[in-house]
Each structure stands twice: as C-alpha cells, then as structure tokens.
Amino acid sequence: MNFGLGSLPLLSDAETRSISAENPTGEKGGGAKAVPDENNPAFLLGKGWKVRPCIDLEPQSTTVLADIAGPGIIQHIWITVDTKAYRDTVLRMYWDEEEKPSVEVPLGDFFCNGHGMRYNVVSIPIAVNPSGGFNCYFPMPFRKRALITIENQRWEKITGFFYQITYALTDLPEKIAYFHAQWRRSMTKREHPEHIIVDGIVGQGHYVGTFIAWTQFSSGWWGEGEVKFYIDGDTEYPTICGTGTEDYFGGAWCFGQTFNAPFSGYPLWHKRFGEAPKHAMYRWHIYDPIRFKQNLKVTIQALGWWPNGRFQPLTDDIASVAYWYQVEPHAPFPQLPSAEERWPR
Template sequence: NPGSAFNCYWVMPFRKRCRITMQSLYTNPNDILRVYYQVDYTLTEIPQDAAYFHAQFRRSNPTKGSLHTILDGVKGKGQYVGTYLGWTVHNNAWWGEGEIKFFMDGDGEYPTINGTGTEDYFCGSYNFENRKTKQYQEFSTPYAGMHQVIRPDGLYNATTSFGLYRWHIIDPIRFKSDLRITIQDLGWRHDGRYLAQQSDISSVAFWYQMEPHAGFPKLPSKDYLEIPKW
C-alpha cells in the first residue's frame, strides 16, 4: 500500500506449535532491515482433516528453455490457492504470451489445466495495455492484479519489471496425489511467431496440503537472490 507496507493474509492452522522468523541477508550495517509485525492467533481444536499452509519461492534468472517452474515435487492431497510473480523482461516486445500449466494427479505430457496468455491468467487482457495512454495499466482486485510496473528511467534501470498476483480463493485447484506448475517465458515476434525469451522470473506459490510434505529446494545464494539496483 502507499504507506510502504506489504500485507498478505492466509489461514495457517497448527496443532502443537508455531514459529515465525524473519531473516535479513544484508551485510552492510547501513542497510539494516526495519520491520513491524503483528501476529494474531486463536487457540482452538484443529480438525483431523485440516490441511497445512505452505509457500515456496523460486527464481529463474534467466529462464532456461523459456520455462519457469513455479512449483514441483508436491506429493499428497491438497489445494493450490495462489501465485505471485515478479517478472523482469529482457526484450523490447510483448513478453507475456506464455501458458501456465497445472500438472496434477499423474498427468504426463498434457496438463489438467492449460492456460492461454500470461495476462489472461492474471485476469488481464490484450497485453495489459491501456489503449488510450499506450502504456501498461496497473490494476488491483481482491483476487488478481498487476499492481506494480517498474519502468526504465533512461539511465541505469534499463528493463521493465512487473508484479502480478492471482489468488485461487473462490476457484481453488484441488489435487489428490501430486502437483507441478510451470509457466512459459514467451513473447511475440513481429511476424506473429513466438519469441523464446530469457526473462528474470521470481515466484511464490501458495497451497494447502495434508502432511507430510516433500522437501523444499534450497534457497539460492544471496548474490543470486539480489536484484541489482542503482
């Protein structure tokens, strides 16, 4: 929001204990992480069939084979509830023609859910373009949006970056045994053919599932996580 806060609300059931940590990767003492927080909880009985909340970060910089994996290796029963993407484009044409794909419950080559263009998954259309201003149009709704567009400044910031989200609250994606999610990194060539890109894509996937869950991939190094900015 305009007050420099980032708010996100998810139900997080626990039966025995709960621990919340924040880690600063800054090494310069002048770059101290300053945060405020509030934790609200209720001690109550949790149903035996209650699923636990999970979130997983991944980054592809650059993407390989024009593909970013949002989530992989999920085993068990659960439901997928949200996607956040940070996307930095490394070309000068339309960048969001890739399809998001949800492979679940034994899918092979073809997924159960196959999206169309990237902007369609985030409930936008026609390249997120405002036809009057000829600019990308930010928008924010309860369940989907492109709330952030970081534009080039003509000097050091030479690329355009986007922040996008989609919450599957009223349309959860339920799976019984396994789940894998990918999104293609494709744009358009001027003659109408697909353009294989090498974008910088970061994602956080949100889902609930019955325990136990599979192991998470190790977080990348500090240098790999850093987004250079002057």
Template sequence: MKNLFALLFSVLLASTLTSQEEFNGLELNLGNIYRVSDAETRSISPENFTGEPGKAGMATEGTGSEPARELGQGWKVSPSVKIGPGETFTMAEVNDQGVIQHMWMTPTGNWRHTIMRIYWDGEEEPSVEVPVGDFFGMGWGEYAPLNSQPITVNPGSAFNSFWPMPFRKKFKITMENMSEQEMYLYYQIDYALTNVPEDAAYFHAQFRRSNPTEGAIHTLVDGIKGKGHYVGTYMAWQVNNRGWWGEGEIKFYMDGDKKFPTIAGTGTEDYFLGSYNFENKKTNEYERYSTPYAGLHQIIRPDGLYNSQQRFGLYRWHIQDPIRFQKDLKITIQDLGWRSGHRYLQQKSDISSVVYWYQLEPHASFPDLPSKDNLEVN
C-alpha cells in the same frame, strides 16, 4: 464435515456457512459477525513476544527506550526489533492449537535478502521459505499498493497477510537478515487458540527464480507430494526484450500427469485475469489493476538510465477456484513473446515467483534457496 476449502476460506469468501460449530466459530463475515465463539484471541508483537494474556506493553527496554525515556513503561518502549547482519530472529513460537488469522509487518532493509520461514508442529524443515518482499508481492524491492483479499500492501510499505494458517501443536516464525546491514522489523501476528478440524491442511509457500529462463520455461514449483489444493501465484517478471512478452501458457501437471498437463492456460495476461496485453486502448499503455483475486499491481518502466528493463508484479489467487490435487503437483509457465513474421519468440526473462498452497503433512523437501548473489535484484 464441510470440505477443507470452505473451512479455511470462509473468512475470505464472505459467505454464511451452514454450521457455525466447525473451527469453533471462526468463520465470521458480515452476515454472522455477531456470533460469539469460545476461541481465544492472542497477538504477538515486540510489545508481547509470547502472546500471553495481560503481558503486552510491559517492556522497559527496546528500540523505543530513548524516545520513551521520560514516560517509561507502557509508552511504546518496544515497538520493533533490530536484526543484525547474518542473524535469524524468532518472531513467534507458540505451543498450542489454533489458527494464525493475520500478520502485519513493515521490515526495513533489503526485502529480497530478508527470508521469512514458518514451521508447523515442530517440523525441522519450513513449510514457508520466501524472501519477505516476494511473499507480499513486492519482489522488486519497491513499494506498490496491493489490494486483494489475502494480501494487502498499504502506504508506508505495510505488509499484511490474511491467509488462514492452522496449527495443531505448535508454530514458529523466523526472519533471517542475509544482508550486510542491520534492519528493523515492526510486526504483529494475530491468532486464535481453538480446536482444529481433522481435515484442515497446512499453509505452504515456496520461492523460485529463473534468471534467465532456460528453454523459455519458468518452473513455479515441482515435486509437491501429498493431498491438498493450490491457492495462489505471485510473479516478479523482468522482460529482457522490447516487445510484448506475455503469450506464454501456464500449465498444471497433477496426479501423475507426464508430457501433457491437466490444465493449460491461454496466455500470461489471461491467467492473471486480464486480456490483450494489459493495454489501455486509449492511452496505449499498460494499465495497473489490483482486485480481490488478481492484479498487475506493479509496473516499473525503464527510465533511460539505470532502470533499463521493464518490470512487472502480478498475482492470481485461487480462492474461488482452488486447484485440488490428490498426489502431486507441478506448475510451469512459458516465457513467450513475439518475433518478426507473426511468430512466437522464446524469451530469456528474469522471473521470480512465489506459490501458495495448502496440503496435509508431511510435505516434500523444498529446493535450496538461491545464493545471496542469485537472490539479488540488479
């Protein structure tokens, strides 16, 4: 059996596999897309809450009832759902075996106060617990184009995930509206029912925030226990000083590392596959970029009034270079800039992050999410 990385990421890597029997022929790319499979395609949306075959577009009531009043059933009667203040809505709950292949959604309301959770195989604690905006690289609550392999955000604030998410018995996805206003959610979850290999691990994602950082350190994750591999980082970074802010090293402590890690980066912009302050040398300004595996896709500049701080959105996907761990994993990044005399400055930035990884269950309990006030983007 091929290693777990090849199984889960062949769609993203666009490489032909040596055996097309594994995962029941789901490893499609332009080199083998003509091959058929016994996997069964299903899709859940407000027009088909269960994903059952032949059951889509049957609604007679829904958020589209009024504009469809003259046309009736089958004419976009239920394109979205309304989630009231403080309510949690179950987007999907499926009892079967297979893999989620794609999720699309466009939530209204406050993206930081809208919490997405995913549960695998009947677990009581979620394996994904992240504000929906941050999961899709929009932690500042403002749209910015993001064009990468596992995550894309397209005009009109269309959120897309292509992370493969296998399940063996069941999956459940919920959305909690923590705000005081109702919100609308348009969404579609595309998945395949098929046999899952024994070594297929489960997708996880966790949110953390340091506002401000203490000791110039932001902990992205701590306490991952088990066997798996780390596949991605998103950061929403607000700089609270005027100078260059990205000298800090990211550090990966794995499999018993104590004082010193196994992996230490050379600087923030280097980890996100940039260099030299993300600066365009002709314009002397930060330059946005959004590539398959890394990007500085969002730059929010001070406007001289209410938007008084510079804010950045950055991502780094470890698809070609997953970070494998056998027992445990902890990740930190230094919040480091410059002071006078060519000396490093320990900063006090506002940093939020989402980390993405695959591991065999069970997973360690997540820390509690920050309170509503401490989640808020000010």
C-alpha cells in the same frame, strides 16, 4: 474459529492473542511491559507506553518472531521494514515441530512486493498499504506448534523491523491442511523458455495462489506464455492449461495498465531509462482452488512475438511464489538461492 465473514456472528471459545515487539510471547496480559531507559522516547512517560514498538535484525542471524503452542490458527500478519530487507531477509514458517519449513520466501516477495521494490497491493489475502505496510490474511492452522522466523542475510544490521502476528488458540477440524509457500527464480532459455513455479508437491492439498516478479530482457510484449497445472501424475500434457500470461492473472490484451483487484492484479509496471522493464502479478485461487490428491507441478512459459507473427522464445528473469495448502509431511524444498542470487537485476 473465523474462516470468513459468514462466521462473524457466531460465538466461539477461541482465545485471541497477538505477538509483537511489545508482547514477544503473546501471553495474556503480557504487553507493554518494557521499561524505557533515558534514551527511549517514552522515558518521561514510563512503562506502559510506546517503549518497544520494533526490533533490529542483526546481520547474518535468525530471529524468532513467533513460537506458539497449539492448537490454533494464525489469522493476520503485519510487517513493515526498510526495502533493503525485501530480498535480503527470508521469512520461514514451521508447523508442528517439523524440521524443514513449510514457508521459505524472501520477505518482500511473500507479500507480493518483488524486485526489492515497494508498491501498493490491494487484494483479499495480501495487502500492501502506503507506505510498505505488509498484510497477510491467509489462515495458517497448526495443531502442536507454530514457529515463524526471519533471517537477515545482509552484511549489516536492519533496524526498525515492526511486526504483529495475531492468532486464535482453538480446536481445529480433523480435515484441515497446512499453509505452504515457496520461492523460485530462473532465467528462461530460448531452447525451452519455461519457468517452474513449483514442482515436487506430494500429498493431498489445494493450490491457492501465484505471485510473479518478471524482469523483461526483450522489447515488445512478453506475456504470450501459458500457465499449466500438472495434476496427479500428468506427464507430457497438463490437466489445466491457460491461454496466456495476462489471461491467467485476470487481465486481457497485454494488460495496457496496472490494476489491483480482490483475486488478481498487475500492480507493477516499472519502465525507466537505462533499466530493464519490471512487472509484478498476483492471482489468488480463493473461490477456485486447484485441488490435487497425489502431486502437483505448475509452470509458466516466456513467449513474445517475432516480426513475422510467430512466437518468440524469451530469455527473461522470472521469480515466483507459489501458495498452497496440503497435509504434512511435505516434500523438501529446493535449496533457496543465496542473497546475492536473489538480488534484483
């Protein structure tokens, strides 16, 4: 089982498998079996060539991308599709026969492409490469079963959905946690300008990342708010309190420019005449996971400046993805907003 570069020289009895449209089950020797018809580009070449590289997502339907018997660990997910799928399709992951998903996130936001927009992201666990190649390297262990689905909530078919899910069939250590990710969106209020990134996490685990897609509705600087972690029973006051939005995401002094780094980044600053400014940021707690034993809540404030030098409470549109590992079972997620409620403003 490979958890990092340090284990690359070690031999293992794990079996590598990969699921794609060319091998939907990932079975050994199961790839490239599709037979081309006369309308297929590979018709003259025959079976064994590039016959079924992608699938279509039917409207208002759920498609199973992977259904794997464990034990094992998903090591890499690659997906590419038209941008209209970014907010209108929902990626879900279920571990070990659970009824409720441990991952439930609009497709684009899971890969740090918020606002239904395409832009590059260069980081360790998530990379979006030109043009629109989604990559996830978060290890996702499972003991009995891994089920990954994509739901198309649009009114039309989405064609050309390409995907590859690579995993290892292998025994797992006893003390290993399951991967989770949750999407939330809110319009902050001046009376209490706070967005909840995640709340209601119950059990033992560790928080490993944050992605935020921020739409700015006020002029001037928008990122004075702090990120706060309420750990294991914290109520009024958090155990971990940051010093500002750009500080938490690894920058300083209002960013000033976009950047991509291995563990933090500000890959999007979109400002166009007639449109509300849009921002995107990520922060990975790879070497500094936020560990909790009982429960966890994470929030971010929306603050700017008044002309008199006082903090201005902001009414902004904030969407976020929280990424964490924990023991199962997990607490139920809030109801995911409808496709219309997820559309960019």
